Amino acid sequence: MKSAAFNYHSPETLAAAVTLLGTLEDEGVDVKILAGGQSLIPMLALRVARPEALIDLRGLKELDYIREDGHWLRIGAMTSKHAAGVSPLIEAKQRLFHDATQLVGHRQIRNRGSVGGSFAHADPASEYPAVAQVLGMEFKAVGPEGERVIAADEFFVTYMTTSLETNEILTEVSMPVLPAGCGWAIREEARRNGDLALAGVCLTLQKSAGNITDVKIAAFGVNPTAVRLTAAEDALKGQPATADNFARAAAAGAAALDEPMSCVHASSEFRRALVQTLTERCLHDALARAA
Ligand SMILES: Cc1cc2nc3c(=O)[nH]c(=O)nc-3n(C[C@H](O)[C@H](O)[C@H](O)COP(=O)(O)OP(=O)(O)OC[C@H]3O[C@@H](n4cnc5c(N)ncnc54)[C@H](O)[C@@H]3O)c2cc1C
Structure with a gap:
């Protein structure tokens, strides 16, 4: 199928894009931002989305960067997922985000798809929103009223x-550098390599003298948004990092999930079981990486 007709705009600066978006919104035009197009273009082709106007951000080179800023890494929204995935800075300072990026789609998707687009799209099966919950990421948005920062x-x-x-346009995503000695892990189950996950889990873990001092766990692909597994986290904090405790915590986290989504490929109970198994395996992965 082909998309319905739309007006196409290609501003060259962020300021021009924000002004144009505000003007079209005020005029009541149904307008969509176009970034890498890896999710939006199929939606247009299937006519799931039928905007009257598209504002293409691909000319905004000012939103294409990866920077270190003290204990934070800042990534411009139009940075490609490929650039993020091969960035030596991200690989050195934020291994959870680095590893998550390798799981997003295929190389072709990562070449075209933007980092910001994945967060703005907020697919429940996407790796990035779960990573954002675990890392406490921040999102910078710019609109006619100015700039604001939104916590994950x-x-x-x-x-x-x-x-x-x-x-508003999402302009930047920021994530704290992984603390020294912090373990991390991400695992998912998908029908084929590169598919969106049926279910996945990511986490960070810190320990001292064999006891877990901090752990943050999130699951994706199971509920309408990525969700923190606080029952599993509570079961682990202050406890020895043992296989028995990992198994108990994973079971508690999965049991406490709101009813997981169900589809022809994975029932609700299968997704719950995946979360339990993936959580347990991620805990072992992260322990092996924690100093
Ligand atoms: C075969 C296939 C497999 C995939 N597998 C995965 C996967 O495993 N994991 C995963 O996470 N994703 C996956 N994706 C989705 C892919 O990562 C997309 O690139 C991503 O969802 C959207 O990024 P984009 O830059 O292409 O955004 P677009 O498709 O251009 O836009 C997506 C949405 O976000 C909005 N938007 C984009 N940028 C901004 C902005 N800066 N400000 C405000 N709104 C904005 C758009 O208006 C639109 O609603 C897959 C896609 C395909 C086709």
Whole structure:
């Protein structure tokens, strides 16, 4: 199928894009931002989305960067996932985000798809929103009222919905550098390599003298947004990092999930079982990496 007709705009600066978006919104035009197009273009072709206008951000070179800023890494929204995936800075300072990026789609998808687009799209099966929950990421948005920073736990609202206003553009995502000695892990189950996950888990873990001092765990592909497994985290904090405790915590985390989604490829109970198994395996992975 082909998309319905739309007006195409290709601003050359962020300021021009923000002004244009605000003007079209005020005029009541149904307008969509186009980034890498890896999710939006198929939606247009299937006519799941039928915007009257598209604002293409691909000319905005000012949103294509990866920078270190003290204990934070800052990535421009239009940075490709390929660039993030091969960045030596990200690989050295933020291994969870690095490893998550390798799991996103195929190389062709990562070449075209932007980092910002994945967060703005907020697919519940995407790796990035779960990583954002675990790392406490921040999102910078710019609109007619100016700039604001949104914390990860306020950014993702529900299925493919963020707290971005319709007249705002996501310009930057920021994540703290992984602390020295912190273990990390991400695992997922997908039908084919490169597919969106049926279910996945990511986490960070810190320990001291054999006891877990901090652990943050999130699951994706199971609920309308990525979700923190707080029951598993609570079962682990202050406890010895043992296989028995990992198994108990993984079971507690999976049991406490809201009813997981169900589809022809994976029932709700299968997804719950995946979360339990993946959590347990991730805990072992992260322990092996924690100093
Ligand atoms: C075969 C296939 C497999 C895939 N597998 C995975 C996977 O395993 N994991 C995964 O996470 N993703 C996967 N994806 C999705 C892919 O990662 C997309 O690149 C991503 O979802 C969207 O990024 P994009 O830059 O292409 O955004 P677009 O498709 O251009 O836009 C997506 C949405 O975000 C909005 N948007 C984009 N940028 C901004 C911005 N800066 N400000 C405000 N709104 C914005 C758009 O308006 C649109 O609603 C897959 C896609 C395909 C086709």
